[in-house]
Amino acid sequence: MIQVKGLTKIFPSGLRAVDGLDLTINAGEIFALLGPNGAGKTTTIRVMSTISGFDEGSVQIAGYNVDSDPQKVRESIGVVAQQTGIDYFLTGRENLALQGQLYRMNRADINARIDELGGYFELHDSLDRLVSTYSGGMRRKLDIACALIHRPRLVFLDEPTLGLDIKSRQSLWRYIEKLNREFNLTILLTTHYLEEADNLAHRVAIINLGKIQVIGTPAELKHSVQGDSVVLEFAAGDPHAGKFATAIKQEPFVSDVLWETDKLHLYVDSGAGRVPRIMQAATEHGTTVRTLSLAEPTLDDVFLKYTGASISGTAGETTDEWWKQWAGKGGGNWSNKWQADNGKPAEGTPDAADWQKWQQGDNKGGGNASGEWPQDRDANPSSNAGPEQSQDSNQKWPSDKWSGSDDWKKRDKPE
Amino acid sequence: MLADTWHLFGKYMRITLRMPMWTFFTLIQPLIWLVIFGQLFRNMYQASVPAGGHYMDFLVPGIVIMTVLFGSAWSGVSLLRDITSGTVDRMLVSPVSRVAIVLSRVLHSAAQVVVQSVIILLLAVLLGAKISLNPLHLGLMLVIVMLLGIAFASVSNGLAILLQREEPLVAIGNLMTLPLMLFSSALMPVALMPEWIRTVAHFNPIDHAVAAVRSVLIAPMDAGTYAIGFSVVAVFAAVTTGWAISAFNSLRD
Structure with missing residues (x-):
């Protein structure tokens, strides 16, 4: 067809x-x-x-x-x-x-x-x-x-x-x-x-x-994501989380490690039996696990695996992309300016204030200005894996806002 | 293509008829001009052009053309709204003729200004203007009104596609309409114009449109002036419509 x-x-x-x-x-x-x-x-x-x-x-x-x-x-x-x-x-x-x-x-x-x-x-x-x-x-x-x-x-x-x-x-x-x-x-x-x-x-x-x-x-x-999914959430900006992630990846029972903002997804065989070991390793590295959840893999895990981002954090495509196409036909400076304006919420609204706070709070991570989602997070040097991820969510955040689907992200972000 | 145009035209008319307020709203400005200018310039006009009759009679054709300008020059704004709301996309994914999409909008604008100019004319008569109410003369006037409405709606739609934004479109609309009015005999007889404005006016389609409308509304009818005015406005309408259609066709990204 x-x-x-x-x-x-x-x-x-x-x-x-x-x-x-x-x-x-x-x-x-x-x-x-x-x-x-x-x-x-x-x-x-x-x-x-x-x-x-x-x-x-x-x-x-x-x-x-x-x-x-x-x-x-x-x-x-x-x-x-x-x-x-x-x-x-x-x-x-x-x-x-x-x-x-x-x-x-x-x-x-x-x-x-x-x-x-x-x-x-x-x-x-x-x-x-x-x-x-x-x-x-x-x-x-x-x-x-x-x-x-x-x-x-x-x-x-x-x-x-x-x-x-x-x-x-x-x-x-x-x-x-x-x-x-x-x-x-x-x-x-x-x-x-x-x-x-x-x-x-x-x-x-x-x-x-x-x-x-x-x-x-x-x-x-879902089958392509091997094993159960264990999701660990750390305190915001935990300095030891990156080291812990690198270490846990060496364990034979861990098939994959993926970062999603402040959450670490571990894919492990027979997840329930491994939880004590994971917690022990976390303690050894001096990091505090705030929450831990264990589940069978969902499409969200598949998505994370192939795009390096959680789909719940990406929301829908806005009209931006669509407008760019029309505007590209000769909108010239007007349309460029328009797109620039449209990239962030208008000044003076509550959204704008939040947006600015985000930018200040989160721009210490790596560049990634191109807006591309990293493919292999776990391959990165461990020490900055955490903060750099949050740079991603910084970019995604405004679209979350429109979808209104995941309030958790706003609550748990570092200020 | 004609069937497509007719169906889309029907849709726009239906929407307009559901919100008749807008049609009247755009009449307010020409009406204010009619009343204020009619008073303001009356003595000056009658002193300078002793054989020119009443200034009100002279002014009415100018105000009719002004109604056309104000009524049709915003057609592009609603095109932008239709693009943003996805209505244009919905048409583009259907087999509907692309020419019909533009043509139906332009014709709708023209129909709107025809109604508006009839209303303005009636109000002018109520205000004491003495103009020809001969059906033939009125018909000939409405032809000019319609063609000029088509032309300005086309310009507005074409600009909308080029500019992509409402604000500059409105700004250009404002910028365009006033000089076009002033560089014509809409408010002032040619005899009172400085030489250079007279020259500019010669190239202004509005001037020819005003002259044509005046030639039929004020007795005796002047067929020669009407013919020239009609030709100018018809060519103007054809060129601008063609331009708007080609701008729309180039929209495919």
Whole structure:
């Protein structure tokens, strides 16, 4: 259904947003692209939906080439972008009808399809109300219904549940699953919610720095992280934590050691039996373990392993990346300035104050100004492993803020 | 393409009709000018141009064109909103004609200013302006209004795509409209202009639009002036629309 080979997209700024990406997605599959902010997920979707050009590679969608046959591609796909794009001052029915007209459907067919989709998404009663009166969950459903009006065989969902509460999110998952099961609809979704990828997707690709890091079923991916996951949390800026990490890595039962901010992930065989030894080693190195947890590996561990960052700390892609693309077309200084302004919260807001505090508190770590996530944290010199990690989270933090998903990070940061 | 344009045009009209306040809101400024300028310059005009009739009658065509400028020069702002909100992307991923996306916006703006100028005209008559109410004359006037609305909505949409931001777009809109008005016979008869302004005005499509509207609204009708004005405005509209469409097409990154 989708065949992408060597896709490379370079922004005018020189950033390789997508860098030699290969991807094959089969008909009838739910496929999830998981990746941190700026990994290239949205760019990939934009290329596949014909609204972004690209520099190298070939992209086949539903049997058509996006470059030579964009019109055929457009007829075959449905796209739900992050920005909803539905008109708030039209009713749900009017939005659906307009969408049908844009796909050149005839009036009778449009009406039949609106009834069908209205019933399917349980929007029947609200179809004649203005969209501005809809709840977030209803808008998303209408959004997806709009994308399905012309009966596409393939749907792209870019962060479909971003900003929804848990109940709406789970209800949306059921719809997506049902669409796939009942209509054999192929679904490509991007997400930063691990449960979403885990629950919904048949296969998951972890994407980072414009490249696919790993592809597999959720089970395969979790299996690729060997052993149980032991997570240790140290006091902020503990000087001995780095030394301890290097030492514990030498133990034969530890297969991998990964840093995530102030947390150390150890992957060990038969985790429960090793806890006393781990605690003993910590004491020997003079470090204080504040919390310790033991669990079977989750996709979060897989993500950490392949991107060097926790997905819960990366949140969704904001509109920044999207704007850069448009702005690159000739926005010149205006757009550059705009992007610079947009990079951090406005002065004078509580966010801005926090942001500045962060910058002051955290900039003693290493450079890493490029915004790249380090791949092999554990290979670094032990002494500065801890603080340097926090530089990462410094960069990620503002996006956490928007997602509102992980308050723990704010609480536990060094001041 | 025409069907696409029609459907999208229908959508914009529907949204406008749901918020008619905006249509009236942009009328406030031309109305203020009509009242204040009509009073302010009346004696000066009648002293300088003894055969020129009432200044109010002279001013109405200028205010009509001003309504067009103020009404259509902001069309690009809503294009930027549509880009930010994802509405434009939603259209771009569909097979809809790309030309239709621009054309429908521009035509919507034109329809809006046609309604606005009719309202302004009615208000002017209520204020005592003596202008031709012959349906043919009014029809010819509305053709100019529509073409000029298309032209300025196109300029605004094209600039929106180039600038990418609302603030400079609004600034340029403001910067553009006032000189265009002043370098034309909208407020002052040509006879009273200094030589160099008269020369500049000659290259100003607004001046020709004002002259064309004046030629049909004030008896006797002057077909020659109208024809020239019509040609200038039609070419202006065609060129700017073409430019806006090509700017929009270059948007694919």
